[in-house]
Amino acid sequence: MPSIGDPDLRDEDKQIVRSLNLFRDMDAERFDDLLNAAFLQRFPERVILINEGEPSDFLHIVIDGCVELFATLDGRESTMTVLTPVSTFILAAVLKDAVYLMSARTRTASRILMIPAKNVRQAMADDDAFARSIVTELANCYRGVVRNQKNLKLRTSVERLASYLAHQHIRQGANGKLTLPIDKKTLASMLGMTPENLSRSFSTLRRAGVTVTGPEVAVESQDELKEIARHAPLIDNFPDKPAE
Amino acid sequence: MPSIGDPDLRDEDKQIVRSLNLFRDMDAERFDDLLNAAFLQRFPERVILINEGEPSDFLHIVIDGCVELFATLDGRESTMTVLTPVSTFILAAVLKDAVYLMSARTRTASRILMIPAKNVRQAMADDDAFARSIVTELANCYRGVVRNQKNLKLRTSVERLASYLAHQHIRQGANGKLTLPIDKKTLASMLGMTPENLSRSFSTLRRAGVTVTGPEVAVESQDELKEIARHAPLIDNFPDKPAE
DNA sequence: GGCCTGCCTTGATAAATGTCAAGACTTCAA
C-alpha cells in the first residue's frame, strides 16, 4: 500500500519521533503505518496552525522550529506555552475527538508532523502499549498545567519572572548568563503580564544582580533568583542538568 | 482471599464507583479485587487528607461529602478546585508514582474511598480497557485545567465571578436563583481573588441584577451575566442541563 | 543613506487588586 503521507519524512525524522516516550513502546509495524498516514509540513514563521474551536483533525508534532500555543477571548490574547522540538501538542483534543481549546502558530519557520486524528485514535484502540504511553504523556501534561496554575495563583509577576530566569539559567548551563529563547512580548504574555510590566520586573531584578542586554541576561546569583521566586519544587520543576 | 479493605464498603457504594466512567469498562473481577484492597474512610470536616509533596499512596474517591484541593507557597494558599461526589482525585500523581502537587482537605464530613496506588497501577498494567478509561479521564482533567488557566489569564475578577454565577445558575435549574455551594472565602480563592474583592465584585454585579443574601443569589438575567463574563464555550464548559 | 516598521523601554497616569482595620452578624459552646 503506497504511503499517502509526505515522502519528505526522512528515516532520520522517523527515528526522532520513535524515540519520544509517547511512541517508543508502540508496535513497530503500527508505528510505521501511523507515520505513513502522516504529513510532514513546512511552515513559514508566524503561520496559524490551529484555531481554537476547530475540530481536531491532526495530532501535531514539532520536528523543527518553534510553535506557540495561545488562547483568545474577544480582543485579548494570552500565550499558554511555547513548544520546541520534539514535542507533541493538542493530544487531549485528538483523543477526545473534541475541538481545540488553544490556537497554535509557528514562531519561526518550522517542520510539523501531522498525524490524522482518526489514525491516532485507532492506534490507541489497537495498541495496548501505546494506550499506556498516552496515559503517561497526559499525566505529565496535566501536572505541567497544574504547576503552571500554581505559579499564576501563588506568585507575583516579579516572582514568576525570577523563577523563569532561574529555570532558563539552569537549563542553559548555570554559568552566569542565559539567552531568552523568545521575544519579550511573548514572554510577558506567557508569564501573565504586559510587556511594559516585564520591563519593569527586569529592572526590579537589577538589584538582585540581573542585567539585561537585549535577549542576553547576566545572572550574578542563581540562589538569589530562587529566593526571590520563593522557589518550590512542587511548582518549578527545574531540570537537574542543562538541556543538551 | 479475605478482603483487607474496610468491610463498611457497601454494595451500593461499589455500584456507584462502578458507574463512574473510569471504572465502567474494567474487567469485573479485577474491579472487585481493586475495591477489596481499598479502604472506605470517614473523615470529619476540615481534615487534611493529603499534603502536597507526599508520595502518592492512594487514589482517592469522594463518595460522600466535599473535598477541597488547594496549594500553598510559603504562607500563601490558593484553592485549586472543590470536588463533590462522586469524583476521583490525584489520579495523575498515582499513575506516575510521583508526589502530590496539591493538598486536599475535607470541607464537610466525608466518606472517601482510598485505593492503594500500587493496585491502581497494577490494574492499569493488566487491564487494557481500564488503561483506555484512564486516558479519557486524564484528557478530561487536562482540558479542565486548560480552561481554568484561560479563565485566569483572559478574564478579570468580575468576569470570572459572572461566569461562575452563570454556571451555577444553569446547574441549579436556571430559575432566577442559586445557592453558593461553598463559602465565600473559598470561592474567592478559587476565583483567584481576595474575599474583600469578591464582596466588591458582587456589588459590582448588583447593577446587572445580581442580589446576594448570604449564600443565596438572585439572578435577574442569565444572559446579562454571560455577557459580562464574555462567555466563551472554549472556556466555560457550562452544563446543558441542571445537575440532578 | 533615509525611511519605514516593530520591539523595547520609560514615564505619567489610571484601573484593578490587595491589605488593614472596623464593625455587623452568625454560630457555637461554655
Place this chain on the structure above:
DNA sequence: TTGAAGTCTTGACATTTATCAAGGCAGGCC
C-alpha cells in the same frame, strides 16, 4: 445568656498591574 470565634462586608489606603504616550534603537527595504 454570654462570650469567643469565625464570616462577611465596607471603608480607607497601599500596592500591583495595566494603559496610554513618547522616544530610542535595530533591522529591513527602497
